[in-house]
Structures are given as C-alpha cells and as structure tokens.
Amino acid sequence: MTATETPEPWRIVLGELDEKMGVTVLEQSAQRVVATMPVAGNRQSLGLLHGGAMVALGEAVGSWAAVIHASTMGKVAVGVDVNATHHRSSTDGTVRATATAIQLGRSLTCHEVLIEHEDGTRLCTVRITNFLKDRPAG
Template structure:
C-alpha cells in the first residue's frame, strides 16, 4: 500500500461515528503539502433557502485542514486542534458535490496554517478558507 493510500485510509477511518461521517465527507486525495476531501450537497447540508449552509462548508474546511495537520503529527503522541477558522463564501450551491483542498502555508513545530479552497464539480470557487491549527501533546 502506498503512503498516499495509507493517509487516505487513516483519514477516512477517523471519520467513523463523527460529524464527518454524518456529512458524508470522504478523503479522496493526498500529496506533498495537501489533502483533499469531498462532500455531497443535498438537503442534509442545506440552509432554509435550499442552498449549501455556510456551517457545512466550515465543517468541511476544518475537517480537511485538521486531518491535513495530522499528516505532520504523530497520532500516538500528538493531537491537533483548530484554533481559528475564517471563510469567505463566494458562490451558492444547491446540489452536487463540493471538494475541499487544504494546502499548507506554514508548518511550524506547534502551529500550522492552511489555505482551504472549496470548489464545485466545475472547479468554481465556492468558499475560500484559512485555518490555523495547534499541535499539542496527547493527554494520557
């Protein structure tokens, strides 16, 4: 099994019994400095006007960015926490799929800064996000 396959398998395993599983977030691609996930847009993630809820986009962004930080952490001894998330929603979406790709901007020993672009099937930008994570020692 390739390193990419191991990363995707681990990220998808972390989703079991979580919000990510509820929203059907799937990790689909990984590489040097990036991680990508998909999420279907349907009534489960709509706001009352029938559009993608900004909170669902935020959940996708934080999920993919936090999992991406775990690519640089030791899951046996370290945990990742999101400490700041900022999003700009630029395009409405009613149905289909969206894809969030986290790209590392800064990788320090304890602080990671990620840019997450959420796009639709035609690669149109839906949301632009910035996530700051902190890497902490795992508590026993």
C-alpha cells in the same frame, strides 16, 4: 474509513459529523488533504448549500492535515482559529475541498482550504490554524 474502524497512525478517521455530511476523503498528507461532500443533505432552508457545512468541511480537511503533520512528532493538533469567506453557493452536485499547507511548524500549522463546486466554481475559501501539543499521557 468510518469512525468505527481502527486507522493506521496517519490515516484519517471520519467523525460523526463528517459521516452525516457524506464526506469522502480522496487524498491525505500533511501538505494536502482532498475530500468531497454532496450538496444534497447539506442545504439550508432556502435550498442553498449551508455556509456552516462548507466551514465544517474546510475545518475538517485542514485539521486532518494538521493531525497528520503532528503525528510525525508524536503530537496532537487542536484548532485555534478558523475563518471563511463565502464567494458563492450551490443547490446541487458535489463540492471538493482541498487543504494546502501554508506553514507546517513544530508548534503551529496553517492550511488554506479551497472549496469548489464540481464544475470548478470557487464557493468558499477557509483558513485554519492548529496548535500542535504534546500527546496526553495515558
């Protein structure tokens, strides 16, 4: 789904950055979101997958899961913390990000995101916390 399409309330909509990075959503729920991204087009000057691209992907999938959970309570999710540990990098292929819920509360969510190369090598671990707040009036 692209940013110009109207989603169902629980469907993920790609933002401009997600589209530029070539992100594809494969699975979506509050408990688990899975997406892929090509390495090509997301490399830094040394030819390696950019660490910031991995963090952006991790933040996206974790936030999407939080948004889905928040929508069940008529709330919205806003990120308050993201951290990442880079284990390895890659120069080609596709990466897969899997966000798994650690905590789905009434005011906070926390997701761990595992980013792996298509060959199964762990590249990055991201943890994201989102605050759930009332949907703005209007």
